[in-house]
Amino acid sequence: VDIVGSGPSSKVVATLASGESVEVLLYGATVTSWKSNGGKTENLWLSEKAALDGSKAVRGGIPVVFPVFGPPPKDHTTSSLPQHGFARSSRWEFLGKSASEDALGSNSVKLDFGLYTSGLSEDARKAWPLDFGLQYSVTLAKDSLQTVVSVRNEGGQSFEFQFLLHTYLKVKDISKVSIKGLMGVEYVDKVLNASTHNQSDMDLKITGEVDRVYKGIPQDTTTVVEDEKPRFDVVRDNLQDTVVWNPWTEKAAAMGDFAPKEGFKQMVCVEVGTVNGWQKLEKGEVFEGGQTIKSFL
Ligand code: BG6
Numbered sequence: 493v494d495i496v497g498s499g500p501s502s503k504v505v506a507t508l509a510s511g512e513s514v515e516v517l518l519y520g521a522t523v524t525s526w527k528s529n530g531g532k533t534e535n536l537w538l539s540e541k542a543a544l545d546g547s548k549a550v551r552g553g554i555p556v557v558f559p560v561f562g563p564p565p566k567d568h569t570t571s572s573l574p575q576h577g578f579a580r581s582s583r584w585e586f587l588g589k590s591a592s593e594d595a596l597g598s599n600s601v602k603l604d605f606g607l608y609t610s611g612l613s614e615d616a617r618k619a620w621p622l623d624f625g626l627q628y629s630v631t632l633a634k635d636s637l638q639t640v641v642s643v644r645n646e647g648g649q650s651f652e653f654q655f656l657l658h659t660y661l662k663v664k665d666i667s668k669v670s671i672k673g674l675m676g677v678e679y680v681d682k683v684l685n686a687s688t689h690n691q692s693d694m695d696l697k698i699t700g701e702v703d704r705v706y707k708g709i710p711q712d713t714t715t716v717v718e719d720e721k722p723r724f725d726v727v728r729d730n731l732q733d734t735v736v737w738n739p740w741t742e743k744a745a746a747m748g749d750f751a752p753k754e755g756f757k758q759m760v761c762v763e764v765g766t767v768n769g770w771q772k773l774e775k776g777e778v779f780e781g782g783q784t785i786k787s788f789l
Pocket of ligand 1: 562575576658682703704735737763
């Protein structure tokens, strides 16, 4: 494990003996690269114009969304926060690494990051004046990446939050991609005026702008299939919702940090989280949730 650079662009890099690697920017604890297949396959899409200097949330990789998803609602404790909250644009602490080997001799490395009330900008602390502690563990194994958060209420009163892992999965050609494991699930379609629908097709194909919040998903796994072969399994752990997002032509063109402009053909966001209503934590309570992404390449 190496800490590369200093200041706002420093990142933690870990590599397994077999070549797989992960890179985590301290800014946002954003995973910006995850390579499997002996280091030959990059699994995460990262914009060529993503800010990696701490000036702006990263466009790509795995930004952490907390304590609110999307634009905050009116009349809520999160109302004064920016879209998707402050976790993705705060500098986290690196708490250390631990390596382990399973019974079959397969190695993994776990990197731990922390963000506490004391680490927030003054603006964020003012906008959300609650005492909390976030721990975020990123575990790299041969064919998988696990990212898990624990949220602790460190204050004297209860608080409410939402949490989501805004994963940008990299694909070769979006026209050959379908997403499975959402059949029968109710979703809010943000492209269609936040109307509610039911996923009636087994396969979700991305042929235009998609921005859907699938709610209360009973099954654990969402599978991204490319060229009729499984490409990723995204497994939810104590998280019931999943957002599927692709900005497509116009929205991609409107984002200054989205490059290349045709890059939306090489990505799809499958974002696991708890964003339907609020998680409530009483003082001293802890919530834990996360994902394991398996790469088949
Ligand atoms: C998704 C939302 O999670 O994030 C979209 O569902 C939003 O509505 C997208 O456009 C990107 O958000 P941002 O703040 O990173 O541009």
